[in-house]
Amino acid sequence: MSAQISPGRKNPGGRRPGESGTRDAILDAALRLFSEHGYDGASVRAIAAGAGVDPALIRHFFGDKDGLFAAVVTDRTAVTQRLSQAVSADPDELGRAVTDAYLRLWEAPDTGPILLALVRSVTASETAASMLRAVMISRISTAPWVEAERSRHVALAAAHLFGVAAARHVLKVAPITEFTHDELVDQIAPTIQRYLDGTHR
Amino acid sequence: MSAQISPGRKNPGGRRPGESGTRDAILDAALRLFSEHGYDGASVRAIAAGAGVDPALIRHFFGDKDGLFAAVVTDRTAVTQRLSQAVSADPDELGRAVTDAYLRLWEAPDTGPILLALVRSVTASETAASMLRAVMISRISTAPWVEAERSRHVALAAAHLFGVAAARHVLKVAPITEFTHDELVDQIAPTIQRYLDGTHR
């Protein structure tokens, strides 16, 4: 009889032959949509559609939406280690090195969208907020060369860098977006250096 | 017969006697919820509940959710004019005056929540984004004392201030929140002054 138990089904259903790459496709679409619209604004269905996949697969691979978000952020990031490299630079050039590394983080295709996603999700998820705090501050201010005394100055430097990055990539404020990367580093590195030295006042 | 046409109605319905203050109650609740959860996160129903009022009243007074948001932001704000005052200060003290005024904007009960609401709604509403841009940058950089040449430096100062305010009030980064207002002004005013002077490099 060649029984068709579910005659309403349009697509065959069942596992596809060969390497599917579906998981990665979902992660890609999720990264893009989370970074564009934030956690709330990116629906599971939209992400699935973006990956050309059934929404149920997201549940299958990641459990729930939180799991997906966590996977996006943790699976594909080397955010923290890049900053760590920068802080081992020559102390006299530290301001420049940190500034350059920090701004590059926002421009690189593998880390930039993640930071954007974190910023845009700060409202919705406390996880996102604390991860962002961690990236922004702790990773810098708990670096070995920071004595407890100076952590406040480091935080000010980090806040400055964050403000510039947000103006450039989130708010897209005209004068800031018009700088080239190098120009921007030239403009603010000296100030960052002063904060790090404690000579900013 | 004392006809009761709608016997299912629990509350009487119809206008209440006396001054209701309902419109203001809605505005209050909306300001609070928008600032806590952003545009998307604050539902019309939740705002109505917060005001102790039927959701349909929001539609009645403000048309739709966008209208409510616009009303919240425009009705009760003197954000821009406060900054204008600051920029007329003595040029030598400009950095300090602007820093003080800007940070106060985030702390004052009538303007702080609005800025928070704008920041938290940046993702959802392009209106919010452009208003924030306006408050953050344009209002400062189009001030009369800014020659075109310097607008980039002004934008950098504004980005710095924004970063500090965001770290303090949105991300709540520990070292930054621990400063008193005056300490914070002491810490960053000199840098703002340098940006404004163009002596930051």
Place this chain on the structure above:
DNA sequence: CAGCAAACTCTACAAGCGGGGAACTCCGCA
């Protein structure tokens, strides 16, 4: 080659959303 786990599709649900409309009551004014 048997059988199980993984990958995949469809359908569905309960909840929440923004918006709209009908009905009712009170106030201010002619």
Place this chain on the structure above:
DNA sequence: TGCGGAGTTCCCCGCTTGTAGAGTTTGCTG
């Protein structure tokens, strides 16, 4: 005194959301 409009309630609609589950096909391993 009558009447229109503002304030208020309830009910409802169509849509989207996250999540759930059952069923189907494939690949892998023993």
